[in-house]
Amino acid sequence: CYHTKIITTSPKAKIAGAVHIEFDEHDALKSAREIVKTAIENFSNRKGNIYIPDEQTNQIAGFSHETINYLLGGLFRASYRPLNDNIINGRIRGVAGVVGCNNARVKHNEAHITMVKELIKNDVLVITTGCNAIACAEAGLMVPEAAREFAGKGLAEVCETVGIPPVLHMGSCVDNSRILMAATAMVKDGGLGDDISDLPVAGAAPEWMSEKAISIGQYFVGSGVFTVFGVTWPTLGSKEVTEFLFKDFEDMYGGMWAFEPDPIKAAQLMIAHIDKKRKVLGIDKARERVLYDMEMRRELDAV
Ligand code: SF4
Structure with missing residues (x-):
């Protein structure tokens, strides 16, 4: 009812009735642009019962x-x-x-x-x-x-x-x-x-x-x-x-x-x-961090 297009990208995984846009890993941007263009062109077919929330959030990704x-x-x-x-x-x-x-x-x-x-x-x-x-x-x-x-x-x-x-x-x-x-x-x-x-x-x-x-x-x-x-x-x-x-x-x-x-x-x-x-x-108890002052250091040296 939303006229959604299913797009397959791998020659090994085609689906009957889907649009096939083969992913070219040597020119990924070209394949991506074609898919995004197909989606934009299809947007006008989405009519009626559509709800897109106003809320937006940021994210930082890319932690390889x-x-x-x-x-x-x-x-x-x-x-x-x-x-x-x-x-x-x-x-x-x-x-x-x-x-x-x-x-x-x-x-x-x-x-x-x-x-x-x-x-x-x-x-x-x-x-x-x-x-x-x-x-x-x-x-x-x-x-x-x-x-x-x-x-x-x-x-x-x-x-x-x-x-x-x-x-x-x-x-x-x-x-x-x-x-x-x-x-x-x-x-x-x-x-x-x-x-x-x-x-x-x-x-x-x-x-x-x-x-x-x-x-x-x-x-x-x-x-x-x-x-x-x-x-x-x-x-x-x-x-x-x-x-x-x-x-x-x-x-x-x-x-x-x-x-x-x-x-x-x-x-x-x-x-x-x-x-x-x-x-x-053997690390089940967090190590206490002790800050040594001069007196404590002297005591250590004396040992
Ligand atoms: S995690 Fe991967 S396999 Fe699972 S639903 Fe999401 S995209 Fe599909």
């Missing part, structure tokens, strides 16, 4: 693995060291990758926003892609000022110092590999174990719907990340298969699946996993 490196360490010393240090000293409790689709079975964006707000409130830095990123941007979580309003004290302090939002947009849903690149960089930088499964991190897709989300989730689990999905879970009919995925996988991969449709409970599962990893690493 390389950009995070640069933002944290600067041009000459680009590294994840400041992130690792702030995880070790407890200002940042851990990192969560919250990604994935919207699902028509639940209220649009509600689980995404509720989960992400619960995580950042508890000092967990969120990195995101795909439709979760759009939801977070709409909710105003992707500007540096969001740290003061929504994040816990420790995370807000780090975000304000570096000038980043508490939720970092790492790209589209096919860019999830960037999240694992970030996790690998954290391991390489040292101080947080020897494997991704040692890190105080967790993953989630609170409103997933596409099979692709399951395969991406398995990529996370197989890499050692505890990953929780919402809405529905396809193996609940079999106790054996479900226990295999939710429990036995941990011994095999270091990461395992979980299912929890309530976004607050799901966020708490992720935080509990992050705390479990912090304890194993």
Whole structure:
């Protein structure tokens, strides 16, 4: 009824009845312009029952693995060291990758926003892609000022110092590999174990719907990340298969699946996993920062 045109861009994924505008990766701007022009030309066909809200929000996107490196360490010393240090000293409790689709079975964006707000409130830095990123941007979580309003004290302090939002947009849903690149960089930088499964991190897709989300989730689990999905879970009919995925996988991969449709409970599962990893690493108690005066220094020298 809105005369919406479906446009396919890959020769491998054409749809009957859709308009096909092939994406030329050597001239992406040309393909993008053609698609935008098609949309503009079709706009006059949208008549009647149209509601476009007046509200507008800003967002800062484009936090690729390389950009995070640069933002944290600067041009000459680009590294994840400041992130690792702030995880070790407890200002940042851990990192969560919250990604994935919207699902028509639940209220649009509600689980995404509720989960992400619960995580950042508890000092967990969120990195995101795909439709979760759009939801977070709409909710105003992707500007540096969001740290003061929504994040816990420790995370807000780090975000304000570096000038980043508490939720970092790492790209589209096919860019999830960037999240694992970030996790690998954290391991390489040292101080947080020897494997991704040692890190105080967790993953989630609170409103997933596409099979692709399951395969991406398995990529996370197989890499050692505890990953929780919402809405529905396809193996609940079999106790054996479900226990295999939710429990036995941990011994095999270091990461395992979980299912929890309530976004607050799901966020708490992720935080509990992050705390479990912090304890194993011996960083479960934030280090007290003591400022030494001259007298205290003299006492130290005398020892
Ligand atoms: S597959 Fe990607 S673009 Fe499609 S609904 Fe899921 S997250 Fe969004």
